Amino acid sequence: MTHLIRSTMKHRLFLFDLDDTLLDFKASEKLSFVRTMQQLGLHEAVDGLFLQYQAINTALWKSFEMGDVSKDFLKVERFRKAFQSQDIQLDPEAASRLYLESLPETVVLIDGAEQLCQTLAGIGEVGIITNGVESIQSRRIASSGLSEHISFVATSESSGYAKPDVRFFEYATQMARSFAKDTSIIVGDRLDADILGANRFGIESCWFNPDGLPNESDARPTYEAASLHEILPSLRELAAA
Missing domain, CATH: 3.40.50.1000 (HAD superfamily/HAD-like)
Structure with a gap:
């Protein structure tokens, strides 16, 4: 054949x-994001934070593709900006690490x-x-x-x-x-x-x-x-x- x-x-x-x-990726992204927030102790208002994160992440990836930011910067900055937008006191570097560790485990x-x-x-x-x-x-x-x-x-x-x-x-x-x-x-x-x-x-x-x-x-x-x-x-x- x-x-x-x-x-x-x-x-x-x-x-x-x-x-x-x-x-x-959309399915994996949501699963990994929710898991990461739970690991960091955040269990409320995660959906709203995720929507904010997505918008920030999309803009940063476009900046990366234009050569304006590095990938290492993007990986942490998207969480820093998302947390800042909701006045959430969490460590963006820890969030980035946990999120990236989770992605390979949530493949769809x-x-x-x-x-x-x-x-x-x-x-x-x-x-x-x-x-x-x-x-x-x-x-x-x-x-x-x-x-x-x-x-x-x-x-x-x-x-x-x-x-x-x-x-x-x-x-x-x-x-x-x-x-x-x-x-x-x-x-x-x-x-x-x-x-x-x-x-x-x-x-x-x-x-x-x-x-x-x-x-x-x-x-x-x-x-x-x-x-x-x-x-x-x-x-x-x-x-x-």
């Missing part, structure tokens, strides 16, 4: 974003992730491209059960650059067994990092968009998928077009 699928597809290198593409797979990676690994090569914390991402991938299907993991820490910087994708594709732009594709949920990066690098892309969000950006995906189950048939249709 895999051989038959392979013969009908043009892609051989599949570069997947990790969080909210293969792993449900997005439906269809393992089957898709297994099939694509039989067709070509699956690589992970992530701006996440390298040590944590490695442990999360190991906990997910996806490791055997993944050929390599490229992180912003190891490359020195973050998505959507073209130099990140140059670094990532050098890790592949073989690489050609016309037989490679990036799959990710973020227009501003994954899809824009693919546009700048000059390879095709699939925007994983389960929430049906409108594209109001300058990024232009080759196509879009509402579920991971749609990706394989879409790649085959793309090859036949």
Whole structure:
């Protein structure tokens, strides 16, 4: 079956974003945040604090991707700002440490992730491209059960650059067994990092968009998928077009 699928597809290198593409980071994030607050002795008003944390975290990650802050700064600052916003007297460094320790223990797979990676690994090569914390991402991938299907993991820490910087994708594709732009594709949920990066690098892309969000950006995906189950048939249709 895999051989038959392979013969009908043009892609051989599949570069997947990790969080909210293969792993449900939103679910893991909430579980880890609540666990961290409980360990620190905070049991009330955690939901409101979490919403504040998310907004701060998103803004800091955008600053990191623009090269304005370091990842080490981000990891602690998001908790410091969240605690400050609610006048909560907790140690942001302890919160950061406990939270990062918890993330690999709260891995949740997005439906269809393992089957898709297994099939694509039989067709070509699956690589992970992530701006996440390298040590944590490695442990999360190991906990997910996806490791055997993944050929390599490229992180912003190891490359020195973050998505959507073209130099990140140059670094990532050098890790592949073989690489050609016309037989490679990036799959990710973020227009501003994954899809824009693919546009700048000059390879095709699939925007994983389960929430049906409108594209109001300058990024232009080759196509879009509402579920991971749609990706394989879409790649085959793309090859036949």
